[in-house]
Amino acid sequence: MADKVLMKGNEAIAEAAIRAGCRHYFGYPITPQTEVAAYMAKRMPKIEGGVFLQAESEISAINMVYGVAGAGFRVMTSSSSPGISLKQEGISYLAGSDLPALIVNVQRGGPGLGGIQPSQSDYFQATRGGGHGDYHLIVLAPASVQEMADLTIKAFDLSDKYRVPAMLLADGTMGQMMEPVELPDSVDTLKVEKPWAVTGTQKKREHNIVNSLYLAPEKLEQTNLERFERYKAIEENEALYEEFMMEDAEYCVVAYGITARVSKNAVIAAREQGIRVGMIRPITLWPFPKKAIADVTDKVKAFISVELSMGQMIEDVKLASSCKKPVYLCSRVGGVITTPEQVLETIKKTAGGNE
């Protein structure tokens, strides 16, 4: 194991990507994720085969990602909310062509150009696909700088394994904060054969074609059905979450990323006041850890979804719990972050109303 160093979340993503074997980065600067690009600009040229390219736009960058992914190499782009919207056409094409790639979204407040402070209001966009057509991304939500690194590596592996583009969904706080990170010198990443990659036939095989255009409806339907078989396998095998103080919990906070960090303080404070509350922190947002929520639904009296949006993840909590128990929302938006005090108040009110 290497030394523990302090790194910004954005830098941790970049370094982890390189250690996971990513040699191609395409991006366009936008606050609060520009450090990803800056780090790549510094490091990539010093690595054999390393490519850093600042594209002329987000749209251009995502299509460069498409090209490198089609050739079978690990590749990534990163941006923040408005930039991710611009990339959606390309992301849909990646999904339709079954190409593995990593897209990082360090969220900021929206809609529109919004602001530059942290937000979680791209949850729907990330977990429902985002672009046109029936598709999903594998969505991972780090809650520490260490996880910014670890989940970047995991995202590349899962994406390669299932031929599904992956998204790391962070926020401005996670991108800008520094915490200790331990990065192994050599990362044990999944090595996946990519016989579909367009690497030149050398007249030894049929042409490979990477494409998302199918004019015959039956053929297009077939690709959708086949893709959803893989989605099913992902939902069955890859949902990740963390439980905190859930053993005897009567109330369950559900929060991811920065709001999980804030909520942890509130859960501890509520416990000190005798309220039996715990937290489930989804680590994968798609697949959403439905089973973890379903398993506690009969045990708890209510759920509280804490998120920096007007209420997006709350719908997944309601679905996973089959609306058997009330689900309350605790949120701030526009770049304002919920405080532990606000979450604690919501917990107390929920507990008070359910006595």
Add this chain to the structure above:
Amino acid sequence: MSEKRFLFSGFGGQGILFAGKFVAYKGLMDDKQVSWLPSYGPEMRGGTASCGVIVSDESVGSPIVSNPNILVAMNLPSLDKYEDSVESGGMIFADSSLIERKVKRDDVKVFYIPATRLARDNGVPTLANMIIVGKIMKELGEFEGDSLNAALKKVISAKHADMLEVNLKAMRLGAEY
């Protein structure tokens, strides 16, 4: 204090983020759990800057420092903005060469250090920040020990190794004030 929540605040260009980074690394060298979160935004030299640092025995929950127990205010707007947020019993370190007023609170320990003037008078004009950090370390009983040097080496890149001694000098000025 089992959890130290620092809030460093001042003008952009005063080395607010650097001071925070040093304190975070100092914690890391002492095997503590740490986090460092800057205010970020369309800020520039002369604008406001702040950063929150948590140094704790336990794993850090929220990295956002909304009620610091150690506040560093290097200009008046910062003291005005954050004075009330300091936890009762906490500490405020103010650069008294730039802040003319006194702290209004009487439930916190206040240290007035004319850091900007000391820095100028002692030939380290850009290191008022580290003079204050020296004072903090002294008051926390952490001025001695290897971790101080080790942390400095982490925040000062090898390229600027000649700055090590100068930073130590600044910290000593603060510690001895």
